[in-house]
Amino acid sequence: MIKLLAGIMLAWNVFAVDKTAFSGSKFFYYDSADRVEILTDIYKQTKSEYALWEIKKKRIGVDGDKVFKDAIAKELQIGDVTTPLLQSRANLDYLSRVKETIAKFQDTHFGMNPVISAPWVLTGLDTKLVEGKILVTGFYDKVIQKTIQMSDDGATIASIALGDEIISVNGVSAVENAQSFEKYVDGSSIGFRKNQAGGYVMARYFAYPTKPYADVEVKIAKTKKTVRVRLPWYASDNTKRKDALFYFKETGFPSLADLRIKWNAKLRTWEKDKSLKFRGSNGAGLPSGAIELENWKSAATGGSTIVRSALILKDAKAYGFLQVNSFSVRELFKAEEKKDFISAIRGAVKYFKEQDLQMILDIRNNGGGNGNFPEQVLSLITEEGKTYQNTTWAKRITRYVRQFIDYYLTDELYREISNEEFWQEMIDQIYVAVSENSNHTPAITEGVVEADKLVGGYDKKIVALISPSCISACDIMSMLLKDSKRATLIGTTANGTGAGYWSNDKLSTNFEDRYHIFKTNIPNSLFGYPGAAGTAVYGADSAYELNSENRPVIADVEYIQTKNDFLNDSEDWIEKAIEVLKAE
Incomplete structure (x- = not known):
């Protein structure tokens, strides 16, 4: 006993x-x-x-x-x-x-988020890094108006305009301030990390300030004078984090809850209104002077613009403008009409072809989505009779990846993740890698890209606008355009991701720690640049050699966005695009 x-x-x-x-x-x-x-x-x-x-x-x-x-x-x-x-x-x-x-x-694809989201704090100013300076590129009007009303600096704050420069925050230069936030940015390229950090100077959800206000120096472009103002840090109320709510209340941070209302004049009553009335440029709007043809959105009522087509007139000549802001939405809406994503783009390309128009393809702010869409978009703009190499994919051999083999035949997982033929090839390569004790499969490709039969080939000149905010599937789009030389790329670089997710409800990439404090999706699939023509399975080290992570696509023609782009809806971007089209 x-x-x-x-x-x-x-x-x-x-x-x-x-x-x-x-x-x-x-x-x-x-x-x-x-x-x-x-x-x-x-x-x-x-x-x-x-x-x-x-x-x-x-x-x-x-x-x-x-x-x-x-x-x-x-x-x-x-x-x-x-x-x-x-x-x-x-x-x-x-x-x-x-x-x-x-x-x-x-890695832009790999971040760690609190299960109970961390709240934002903001001053009402939106900022970006532009031409080496931190500029005001937007306002949350409800926030700024509240500050103007209760501040002794109200008149001075009201004089701040789009394009004005933030000189310093609490005695530290605004540029140095932004640089201090780069270490928090999940970014596959330095350009993306710098751009994101520039937006955290006056609004962020980490590295919280210790005081409920910021002393800010602003250079007013109109008067060329530098002014000093004190801006409150408003704490977001749309969080269930009791620690954050307690901290902000005890330390005197004003709450955005007081601003989330509006007056209904017809009913003569106050109503809830979550909007903070953002005013400014996000780079995803209709370019200056463009004539919109179609605007396909993510929802039947409202939603964000996913695919937009327009005409741009310059020196008595018309150019087709096609903006693709995401690869993540399969079904699009325009008033009462509904189309699938590829059909919406196909319609624009066919119209440009009928009108004999050269094309400006804008993917600067495309955050990615479905990794199979880029090859289909390339097909829509491929010349008749031409073929181009496709993206490459590979796997790191992990316990998770080995489970793909177990589920392959029983649950037909490929139908949710990829086509059957490609999935079978990947499974075969996983078997080979396991038998050879290799850390990775070789890179494989889904074959070649041919001209879409319904378009019948599009052979006009194309320029594509890219930026570090062209992420994930948009990186793939940039790689396909670069490798095929189908478009001249204008900008700096794409984002530079090279890993994504092959996942469904049975084999999920979701992760939470034991206390459910953090959650994430852990990238489990590798993608990269097209390989040599005529090859379906590449060499033993090709998973590394062809992988695009931290190797962003570099533009053919360098262009760095200007202050005028933010003030006048990408005006200089379009000027550069037309200049390149004329020169080719």
Whole structure:
């Protein structure tokens, strides 16, 4: 009996958790043990399933083991705190540190988000990095108007206009301020990290300010004078994070909740209105002077523009303008009409062909989506009789990927992820890689791209506008255009991603840590540049050699967006596009 009891006690000690459930009285406080366990979970899952684990080390010197071990060691050095105010701030700082840790992998596709979302804080100004300066590129009018009403600097704040330059924030230059946020950005290229960081100077959801206001210097373009104003940091109310709500209330951050109403004059009553009335340029609008033909949106009522076609007139000549803002929406709407994504683009290309128009293809702000759409778009603009090489794909051999084999025949997973023939080839290569103890399959391709039969070939000149905000499937589109030389690319670079997700409800890439504090999708599939013609399966190291991660497509003609582009709806972009079309 004594031996039996001793065995039971030993087993109990092995599985006991030396951790109280009462950490934090007003909210769940992440103490040192929690923080380390959460990071350990993320570390194990990332190393186990992340498709780019070895590639990152070889290509850009990011050693995943060191990244996580350093982060865990740092948490062990940070002591626990006891008061609710300190605990609330400690929680928010931990969210930022984890974001910084994952950002070290320099992958736009791989970020770590709180399960209960982190709230934004904002001043009412929208900023971007433009020509090496931090410029005001938009306003949240409700926020700014509230600040003007309650501030002694109201008249000065009201004089700030689009295009004015932010000189400094709390005595630190605005450019340096932006640079300090680059380490938090999940970005596959330096251009993307810099651009994103420029937008965090006056609005962000991490690295929260410690004071509820910012002292800002602004150079007013109209008067050429520099003014100094104090802008409140407004805390977002659309969060369920009790730690954040507690911290913002206790430290005096004004809430956006007071601004989410509007007056209904007809009913003479106040109503809820979530909009903060943004005014400014996001680069995805109709270019200056363009005549819109069709505007296909993501929803029947409202929604965002996904595919837009227009005419641009210059020196008595017309050019076709085709803007594709996403590859993620399959079904599009225009008033009462409905079309699938490819049909909407096909209609525009056919019209340009009938009118004998050269084309400006705008994919600058395309955040990606379905990786099979780019080859179909290339098909729509391919000349009759021509063929072009397709994208390449590969797999890192993980336990997750090996399960594809188990599900392949029983659940016909390929129907949800890819076509049957390509899926069979990938499964075959997974078998080969496993049998040879190889970390990766070779890169394989889905074949060649031919001209769409319904368009019948489009042979006019094309320029394509790209930027670091051309992400994921848009990277693939850029690669196909670059490799085929079907379009002259104008801009700087695309984003530079090279890994995505092959996933469904049975084999999900979703991840949450044991305490459900963080969640993410871990990229499990590699993609990259087209390979040599006439080959379906490439060499042993082709998964690395052809992979596009951190190797963004570089534009054929460099163009850096200007202040005028933000003030006048991409006017200089279009001027450059027409200049290139005329020169070819």
